[in-house]
Structure formats: structure tokens, C-alpha cells
Amino acid sequence: MNVVTTIAQLREIVLHAKKQQQTIGLVPTMGYLHEGHLTLATNARQENDLVVMSIFVNPTQFGPNEDFESYPRDLARDKKLAESVGVDVIFAPSVEEMYPQDGGIRVRAGRQAKLLCGASRPGHFDGVLQVVAKLFNLVQPDRAYFGQKDAQQVAIIQTMVRDYNFPIELRIVPIVREEDGLAKSSRNVYLTPIDRSQAPAIQQALQLAKRELQETEDVEKALALATKLIEYNTDGKIDYLSILAYPDLTEVTAETDQILLAVAVYIGKTRLIDNEIFSLKGAMAHV
Template sequence: MIVVETIEELQQLINKKAGKTVGFVPTMGFLHEGHLSLVKHAIEQNDIVMMSIFVNPAQFGPGEDFESYPRDLDRDITLAEEAGVDFVFIPSVQEMYPFDGGIRILPGPQADELCGASRPGHFDGVLKVVLKLFNIVDPDRSYFGMKDAQQLAIIETFVRDFNLRTKIVRVPIVREDDGLAKSSRNVNLTPEERNQAPIIQQALIKGAELYSNGLKPVQIEKEVANFITGGSVGEIDYVKLLSYPSLQPITSETNEVILAVAVKFSKTRLIDNIIM
């Protein structure tokens, strides 16, 4: 595996691989089995697999956890190599953002709900880094996990509406044995919180049952929230049942729906979802 820190070096390496397909796995590092599942899918479908590791300051707001976001580059490099990644791109903030002419990419109504509602500007930063990385890497396929379902929906819309030259591949959520969705942030849970956190998925499964029983969205959201707060110290950021990927209220024309939650523990905000 080749570790690359500059855009120039990366592009020279990619140019040498002309004619081969490139699968791209963008990450913020502190890899877990969710990321490695993205790599596994990328290896199956492409000649070359490129991973990026970059904790993107542009997508963290003031007071969010940019500083405390977990990092362990040595471990990440070992895990990426073992997983079969060919190139890992680890740029500095200066390498990624040497200039700022003030151009911004603003998401549409898909960003108004869920994490977008409580993290203003978050998806501007996501779209910025995603466009930059896609342009730098020029991947045939890019792999995103379904855990960040809103991010995935917005990126799919960006690719579709702006003709970006990569195919977006959705990869299912990977979970711990007790059902907690894998997340780099899970290490910031206290032992008690970690014990309670699987209630999030249990609540989603209960919500899915209520949905198939025909309960109204507002009632389902209430039941799911009560289930979580009744069995944990977590505070509800949101529980929402929406159409997917438009992330708008459900209508008679909705095909897929998402039940999505964000729960705040003492130092950690966790998200999870189920798509029906």
C-alpha cells in the first residue's frame, strides 16, 4: 500500500494507472468495520482501491467535536493495508485548503431536516470536500455507508444534478453484535452509555413495525423517542420519518421511507437509521 500526502503525488500515481478502474473510499479515519466494508465492496468492483483519511474541518461547526474527533493514523494505515487498499491519501488541512476564494456549495431542501437542522453549514462542508476529493481522485465508483443516510442522499443528488463523473455506491450499515451501528465516535461513550446505546437500533426496529402497522409518522416518531429516553440517558436530537432520498414529508407517492434518529450522550452524538 502506498501512502500519499500531496495532491500532486497522488495524481501522478493515478495517471500511471490509466485504463484501470478506481474505487474510492473517503473517510475521516479511525477506521472500523463499517469503513472496511466499504473497502471490501470497492475491491470487488474495481482494479484499484483508493482511500482518503481526512478529518474535514469545513464540516464541523463551532463547538462541535473537530478537536476531539478520534484519530489514530498508525492504526488506520495498518487496517487499510490489511483490508487491501492500494493507495491511502492523507492530506493536511493546508494541502486541502490552501486558498479560500469564498465559493460555497449550498445543499437544497434535503439538508433542512435531520442532522442539517442541528448542524448548520455541515453539509456545505461535506459537499466542498466531496467535490474536491472527487476532482483529485477522479474515481469510477465512490463508496458511502448508509449510516450517514442524509449525507448519502445529498451527495447522490449532487452527483445527479451536476453530472459528477463518479458512480455512488450505497453500502449497508455495519453493526456491533448487540446492534449498535459502528461509528468512530463510539469510543467516546462511557461504559454505561455503551451498554445503553443498542437501544437505538431496538427503537428503530420497533418504529419499523409500527410503520408497517399503519401508525402515523408523528406517532411513530413519538413512540421511538420515548423508547430511547425510557431506556437510556441519551437525549433525543431528532426522530424523523421521511421519504428517502428526498427527505421530505411522506406523501402517497413516497416509495422508500427512512426512520432516522440522532441521540446525544454526554460527549457523543450518535446517528442511526432504517430504510423501509
């Protein structure tokens, strides 16, 4: 496995792969890999000739109250994990390599970035789109792999790819879960034993709301049932619980096909997110 740190090195590898007519899969990460990242890489390995994983803690997606400097970094550990699932190339540039100049041109996420997680993180998704667009241009992948757990991020990237005609297939990999349904996350280690025992109620609430939507098409009732379940079974504080059309993240209408059911809950001091994406196949006639 190659570990490259410069754009020139990466471009040489990409050019060689293109000349060989190899397919390229890209797995963008900020490093400190966990099982979710490895699942993305495993999927990429199965579907491509060359797998490139980026490991870059992107400063432009951190807000003023988010500590970019303290974000965990361990390239040696990440290298071993990436190699174990068949990654061919790790691209691990410095900030100076990725952003050597600033010409003032910006990629702006639109309306989708102002709700859900974006409501409390202004500018975050602008930074995400900036780095993802750069990686798409540098790697020129046939397929790029993202986790469903960050559904809002995925929706915004899907919109950029669609609206700006990136010749890339986005592969959205389902959420990896614990046996009791809790979405796997590096943040789960911060849960106390009591917190951990309550956390599965989040997924249970989403499943309840999903069933209600499928059976009655009643958005308000589905939200109310999910809210009640979380409040009754946890000491948590709901940050948001929303039902939106996916991927545009607009209000659900009779024409809506794909549904995003998304939640963020503070369990103790830990903010947990989860979601379900599913189709009602045009059954929202009474919304």
C-alpha cells in the same frame, strides 16, 4: 501500498490507472479508521481494480464550537489497517495542499442540510460537499463508497451527484452493528456500562417504527411508538426522531417510495445516531 500527500502524485496514479483502463474505487475518510471504514474499503476492493482511500481531516466541515485541532489523527495506525483490507493508495494531503487558494466560490448544501443533524451544525454539509467534490475531481472514481450510518450526508451527496451529473456510482454500505443491534461507532467507547446496556433500545425503536409503517402506513403512530420505547427503556434524551422521504428528505406522501427513519439520542453524554432506509413500494396511500 502507496501513501501520497500531494495532488500531483495522486493525479499521476489516477492517470496511469485510466490509461490501463482500470476501475477506481474511492473511500473518503477523515482517518482514525474503524470497522465501518474497513467495511467500505473491503467492498471497494471486491469491485474495483484500484482502491484509493483519502485520509483528510477537513476543516471546512467543522463549526466554530467543534475542535478541529483535537480530532484524532494516527496515520501510521490507519496505514496498517488500510493495508490489511487491500487499499492500494492512501491520499493524505495537508490542509494547505487541499486548499492552497480561496477564490470565494462555494458549494452550498440546500434544504436537506437544515434538518436532522444539520439543524445544529450550520455550514457542516457545505464543507462536506466541498471536499467530496474536490475528491471526486481528483480521483475520478468509477465508484465511491459511503456508509449508511451517515444517512443525511449520503442523501446530500447523492443529490449533488444526481443534480450535477457526476459520472460516479455511489455505493452505500449497510450499517455495521454489534450483536445486540447497536450501530458500531467510535463514540461507543464513551458509553458507561449502564449507558451501553440501554443503547440497543435505539435500534429496537427503529425496528418497531418500521414494522408499524409497513403494516399501517401511519407515520405519527410509528413515531409515537418509537419515542415511547426509547423513553421507557433508556435515560436518554431524543435529539430528533424523523420519518422522511429518501433521498430528498421531504415529507412522506402517497408517492413516496424510499423511507428514511432516522434518530439521534443522547445516552448519557454520548450522542448516538442510527437509521433505517427501506421501501414501502408506493404503499403510503393513507398518509
